[in-house]
Amino acid sequence: MVNVKLKPIALAVAGVLAATSAYAADAIKADKVDVVSTTPMPGIGLSINKVPANIQLVNGDEFKKQQSVTIADYMNNNLQGVSVVDTQNNPFQPDVTFRGFTASPLLGTPQGMSVYVDGVRVNESFGDAVNWDLIPMNAIANMSLIPGTNPLFGLNTLGGAISVQTKSGRTHQGGAAELSAGSWGRKTGSAEIGGVSKDGSVDYFFSANAFSEDGWRQASPTDVRQFFGKVGWQNETTKIDLSYTNANNDMIGNGLVQRELMQTLGRSTIHTKPDQTRNTLSFLNLSASHWFNDDVMFSGNAYYRNSKRKTLNGDVNDGYTGDDTNLAAYQSDCLANTGGDADEWCSGAINRSSTKQQSYGLNGQLTFNQALAGKSNQFVIGASYDISKIKFNQSEQLGSINASRGIDPLYDAEITTNLHGKTKTWSLFGTNTLSLNDYWHVTGSARYNHVKVDNVDQINAPGQSYTLLPSDPNYLASDETLTGNHTFSRINPALGLNFTPTKDLTVYGSYNEGNRAPTSMELGCANQYAPCKLPNAMAGDPPLKQVVARTFEGGLRGNLTEDIRWSAAVYRTENSNDIQFITTPSTINNMGYFDNVGKTRRVGIDTSLAGKLGQFGWNVGYSYVDATYQNDLSLANEVNSTAYTDGGGNDVINVRKGDRLANIPAHQLKVRLTYAVTPDWTVGSNITAFSDRYMRGNENNSHVANTPGFYEGNGKVAGYAIVNLDTRYNIGNGWSVFGKAINVFDTEYNNGGLMGETMFTSNGSFDANGNPSGFFSPGAPRAGWVGVRYEFLAPKAQ
Template identity: 45%
Template sequence: MQKGLQPKLILIAILAAYAMPHMAFAENRAEAIELGKIEVISTTPLPGVGATIDQVPANVQSVTAKDLATQHTLELSDYINNNLGSVTVTEGQSNPYMADVNFRGFTASPLAGAPQGLSVYQDGVRINEPFGDTVNWGLIPQSAISSINLMPGSNPIFGLNTLGGALSINTKSGSSNPGFGAELMAGSWGRRGFNASYGGANGNVDYFVTGNFSKENGWRDSSQSEVNQMFGKVGWQNDTTDLDLSLTLAHNNLNGVQALPKSWLDMPTEAYTYPDSVGNRMQMLSLKGSHFFTDEHLVGANIYVRNSHINNFASNTNDCFQAGLADPSSVLAHGSCDQTLIEKSDITNQGSNEQSSTSQLGYGLAAQYSFLGDVMKHKNQLTTGFSTDLGRTKYSTEEQATNFSTDRGAIPVGSTFEEATNVRMRNNYYGLFATDIFSVNEKMHVTMSGRYNYVKVRIKDNMEADPNTGKFVSGDTNHISHSFNRLNPAIGLNYNPATSLGFYGGYNEGMRAPTPIELSCADPATPCRLPTDFLADPVLKPVISKTFEAGVRGQLSPLVRWNASIFRTNLKDDIQFISSNNSFNLGYFDNVGNTRRQGLELGLNTKFDKLGLSANYQYLEATFQSDMELHNESNSEADGDGNFTAHSGDYIPNIPRHSLKLRAAYDVTPSLTVGLNSIVSSSVFARGDENNQDSNGKVAGYTIFNMDANWQLNQSWSGFMKVTNITDKNYASMGILGTNAFNAADRSFNTNPADWQAEQFQSPGAPRAGWIGLRYDFGKPKGSTAAVDVD
């Protein structure tokens, strides 16, 4: 706990060092790259000159710091869930900092078992974790964000994992965010938070520092969290050069709880079993720079080092439980028992605690050159570059036998944890890329891009399974090496017959290499719990994405903007986590054949005097395109061995077909703005119901409403209020098929496995809640509190 206080003391010391704000200097060409203005879209991960929206053949969505500030969302995934089109969020662990973000049916998740399909960048640094391409949203300080661009499709320039899109985050600088600001908030579930920031400039030097600290009990039992985030940046610039050194720190302790059986949803605050916790510590140092040699020649580069440590603790039921069984071997002979984790002598224990430690060191560099001169008397923008991202991971797990208390808390049997996994991994990612925007004339622009990726993954395993007990013991070191490579192309066309109307279309390809966790858990005969056990498993194929997109956007007036697009992304050799029995996290990864995400997007953004309105609708078909055999004994259509078949055309679980985002903001007075958001999501199939035939049916759709209000009390002081789920709607964001090992009457452990019930489990959504806050600003430029900003 003492360590969690250190960032607060550091922030106070830094803020105290600056007693007087300094005047910001005038904008220059190099600094304009850093600001990340939303009318210019960065077409490469490393910030460059970018392209205007009418030159980008995709439905890009942008967010500013002002947008983030007006709605007072808890963190980044919360904001984009409320506002961005084609984005849905599932909270499988009922913790907002541990959410899965889904865009066009592709996922960026902190969970190692999720099929990752989005790449995320912070100031040009790829922050997907080396171990499993996961994204820890709780490590990104929202108060440090200057702008966000969500680029759809399989744009190869954004490198690995860009199957369905890329999220590019630009951070603030002191020159564009001068002055001091501090904010306090408190409300439901014991949530209280504080954030502060300070920025300024002196001559050619600017500086910015911010910190965010929050703590809460959580709305479900045993779901408390503490978040500590800090960000600082020091920059130097002149007319031609911009340099920025930034430091990001995070120290979070998050507790999540599992999905509940559908029959338990009358008491959604309960935990199925507990404790389940994640401790995250992260430090990232990055240096980026750009330099104009002339007006036509620009170079940019970055170098970074990122260190993170994750401690995970999970409580699980024992799939092998058989009280009083004389011959344990008969249990292990049954296919549903987790032979790799539970010893024969442990079958009388009701569950197990599993703790894992993941230490990750990522470092790399990237550089690019842009030529902005005309080609054959036509405007042209050519950018070429390379990137190197190296990852080093140490991963270990330990296990402890447990029984359960009457409220399903895990009680250790003895005090010993036994080592189960000890592995080291190396990821080497290399890329060469080029992209060119050629203007045929003022109305037509052609974009051509390509990227060559080379991936090498090495795994060193120091454990092996004892064939007699199924227990992992120290053994001969296994060295496993895999490599993948591919050249991915893209082409796009923009035609803008008028300044208020533009058409676009494009085709692009992307690639996702199997991650170490997937490569090491790919054998159906030796399933593993997530995060994973490491064995010499069959080689997986890389996932290849091919995206077609076409659309139109325009303005009916300067204050009315609209867009419409259609898209199709086909995946070849998609990788999915295949359950091996009734357990949520026991199984293996496999190439399941082909899948498809295709759909329609519609958007509208307008303002009438004091009223701002926005709407984003998505129709999405996410389907399997190959037949595949799966295993889940809880699926009502499974055969006697627990197997069933998902057919081509069946829907991928937990992806809604319809989603709608509505936002209205009204300036009641010049100093008071009230906003209302609506999130609509259609029903989904649960994981384990890939054949769409389970008797439990779908997880129901939902509509929820959130409200916010901002009061500008005077030039320095402002207040705000936020209420979520105004109607107190009972809903669930996702579902999974499993077996309920607890009694229906008192919900204590059922000691007769024959009476365990197959059920659909759901993750209940949070009930109605509210928060209020107070903010103080000094030395900042005056700005509107309008929550919908239409220029």
């Protein structure tokens, strides 16, 4: 056996865990050496003073203290540069934006962030979507938000990466059970237990969560069920963990709502219903690490991930051409047209989709913590191989809109899309950090990504052309085939420099490159002549180019005193061949296609000041981002006051270089305050403020309000500020009670918007003529919850 002491293992693990509380307002120590993992896989780790990035670190206990529903909820309230858009208006389905890049559960949202759990990338293979409801909160030991285009975190890391490490029985011993209830009929329950065998070789951790609520908006119930388990074994040199995650969730979030409906019927009203998503997950992950000697460590994993997603959406039928305005008349019209004209005479449609995704792969790396030419040096080299298989189908069932804006189905469902896809990705990566002396540290990294995407249309065989219109006599139905083979590859480099003149100051600068290959979803919806209704139907498409991002970042961080930390970062990321979803005119339900729109740029700053003074703790963060188009382009649009008819007869707007991207606030301020009233009683508050943002449909930033024939609003989502409160009291003997209130001043606000066309009047009546309107994602009103927690079998303090 290799003679390796436990000391280096213990130091590495303890350092990584200690780093997770680096910026917690209530636990800051300047003399601690924070260690972070520089790759998705846990390794020996690197002192944060040598990392050329503004990494934000969160201890899992912070989620419990603030009673966060998801990691997205926590990030929106606490972390620099993060904002959300509640497009679905479900607490488990927000769109998260960081530095102008998005991680979203919605198909049709171009993704710009990667998310890892225990070294496994959990962006779904179909569309790179991120399902926040599939990450159990009480299983999280710590989380890192890594900024910028870090190539070590692989594909889709254009604006940043989220890395989650789960609990084990070795790090989280003891048990806990928790119940809470309150507003909107919300009821939650959770339990966890962890421990180590008597001989210290085996550890275990198990947790379960149950969440149920009626929702604050009409017809919006949610039920979430999650389970996580991990069993581990280790000796002096080797550690092996096998974890399993299971989820079975049923979520309804009825999305954006028309401005006039909110004004007349209240903010809890909905546009159409239902908008249901059912997610299930089975996720196995086998991870292992082995120390060959005191300086060389291997870590790797093998995983299998099986997720299923079913959606049911009640929508206005885009093909409707009738002019009746009462329920009985257009229902009669729909039933009378049993031939091929039914699509034109039925006002509503139920769209169903089913996505089955299987992913499996291997990841491994070697870390060498050995001197180079007598200087401190760490070298990591690794590889990964991932395969994803998808089966996607979608059907449409025509019907009639009823008085409650639901859909009464009147015909049988017809399958409109049936796609099988397979994606193979393999990567090689390496990174080296050399300390030239005690003050200067140089890091060089690179990753090669190779992606092959194969789509096979189960309905239409390959055709002859991608450019013929359906009205063209040479047009064939097979021109809309989804079948295609696409390959993308690229080497992405990175270079960083850190200067640490004292233990209380770090200055750094870096340059990084990364790429995002188009997904099966985007490659299956890139034809402007055959637009898609997302997240549903797709049509045959020309190939898209991969997105390449280049990021410059510089910053400083340090300690003013033993208990006060600060940081400041400035960055500039430019995307080439950026992909966006282009909405087509004359559509009610967001039909469109994906296209490369040229260059976009995000320039911004992130600052923070965190500390503790006696019983009082604080964490203040301010961020600014200027997210803009960097070339001129034309976008289809009928509701913007600057829209005009181009030479091809299309209604468009002109976007100019420098116009801001939609739904991204330029300014944000976040304040977290805590106060220990007694050793057993703490209170806390989160204050968040966001500036206004442009709505989708106003990408040229030029829409003028109250222009006849166009949307009456100003084309912006107003800025807002909200206050949340939380408290916890330890009764004793393991018992504690807690409470939380959100939006305590009951501020009415929206956090996202879209300019489009509606077929409803202000009182909810159907209007076949259609009118320009604004659609908003309304923020939740004031609400509160209380709960009780019991902790047991905790190890005694040494």
